[in-house]
Amino acid sequence: MSERVGVLLLAYGTPASPHEIPAYYTHIRRGRPPTPELLAELTERYEAIGGASPLLGIARTLAERLELELGERLPGEDFQVVLGMKHATPFIEDGAAVLAAAEVERTVAIVLAPHYSRLSVEEYMERVHAAEASAELGELAFVREWHLEPGYLAMLARRVQLELEHLHSLGAGAVRVLFTAHSLPSWIVEQGDPYPEQLQETATAIAQLAGVDDWAVAWQSAGRTADPWIGPDVCEVIRDLGAGADHDAVLVCPAGFVSDHLEILYDLDIQAREVAAQAGLRFARTALPNADPEFVSVLADIVQAQLAAVAG
Template sequence: MAESGMSGTTARRALLVLSFGGPEKEEDVVPFLENVTRGRGIPRERLAEVGEHYYRFGGKSPINDQNLEIIDHLRTEIAARGLDLPVYFGNRNWEPYIEDTTRRMVADGVTEVIVFATSAWGGYSGDIQYREDIERALQSCRDAGVTPPTMTKIRPFHDHPLFLSAFARLVDEARDSLPADQRADARLLFTAHSVPVSADEASSADTTHRYSGQVLTAAREIRALSSFATDGDDGTDVELVWQSRSGPPHIPWLEPDICDHLEATVTGQDGTDGDHRPIVLVPVGFISDHMEVMWDLDNEAADTAAGLGVPMVRAATPGPTPEFTDMVLDLVEQTVAHTSRV
């Protein structure tokens, strides 16, 4: 693991990249999942079964290295701009934990922290839970008799023009990777992580402001910015599915599930003649290739499409792109300007 901060800095302000976390090796998998499911009373034997996807990758989640890549890009661009803004890394569920990183920042003399959480979305999982992480880190400082820094979380960025334009460019690159004779007929399919319907509804009385509404709006914007916008319609109708649901089957989650949707639409179970067009799959709900992307999409969804005889390519995620780096620093500037006025 690369170091999570820059030691010896004299800067008073820093940027913290805050993420979910993931195991680094097989021995980490069950303890990591215990952190994720804390308070739910799930037996270790069941967690070992849930961790099978991680074991297939040697117990190592891709998320930490991908976050470190994002951080490296940020540090490079910060240096190119001549800014004095050290970048630190903290997680909710695995090392480096946000509590440890926060105390390290204090030891380095940092008194003001701008927090970039690696989720574009509002709602509990995408926004509020990260705010709870921040408060827990501040309390850990107080409990240790340490004066905590001020910590301000950057707003959800699902509507940021650079986020949307980066995804649109990646959509076009994925479409261009299809054989030339398949591109014109390609079908655009957006996917994001499902959540319980009750959680989605509780996030806002206004459907457009719910997590599901934010995802739908972003998908429409991305489509309108991509080459698919010239396909003979107004560019607002999108095909949106969900993935990676968990929990008891009797609890409703956002649907349709991506694999179920592929089966229904390709075979005609949805009441149509069946849609056998090539698919450009867009993981709009993710900023980088997390386990949910690599397993649920690149394995399960890809296998489903192959079994149905439908070509499918996946758009890359925007985290490693120059647009994403510029977006984060733009959001830092916005956040600093806002906090200065308050």
């Protein structure tokens, strides 16, 4: 008899339409409504990328494809892959309830972000464990980090090489590759959080696989708080790069992100691209994994390994 196995895919979340932006922003701010000025700024950013982020649709497609992939790999198991968002519907608790209703016997939870921080992945873990109080998830295993997953590194290395070839075909000479992730408050560094070190490890591994020597780590999408955030900011790095005469182009590989959303489509494709143009540099970025079959295979590898580790 097949075992019912649940996979809980965890993502940050996004408003599905413009009218959901106020509630979404309020949830991010832990129940404190944003000022009219902050709300207007965020709304304008969504308008600049077409009104809404594609993240929800991409994540749903990813869940569907991962369920099929796992079913093909392990036909003796009955998989159900569901989505749980941190700040928007379907919430993490909604996803847990779906798995509980399906009476899963085992659950693997994985955040769609490769690097661990107690301000990111740890908060997802806490929400999942809290949901267990009312949703029986069977034997629960949590993927804490996967920033050195071989398939993920190889996939991004190939995408770096592809974009470098394209830039060189356009006449660019020296190109600096910037590996980015979402910035977090810098006090986490003082507390020994592994997040910055893990991004450095990911960047080093991808650069080696891609044969890239001219690269650096940068940070993006810092929040608006009184606390300083981890830097250097990607736009500042691009400005400084343009101030010199050694580079013709910049290539951004957002290695801390797996899906197109506001931080990619606005912060990089609009904002960072504009800064590069002002600095006299060509700009390119690697394509995000999204629901690409290759990324589906990477996630299936991770889930399969987690199940094997627990069984062992």
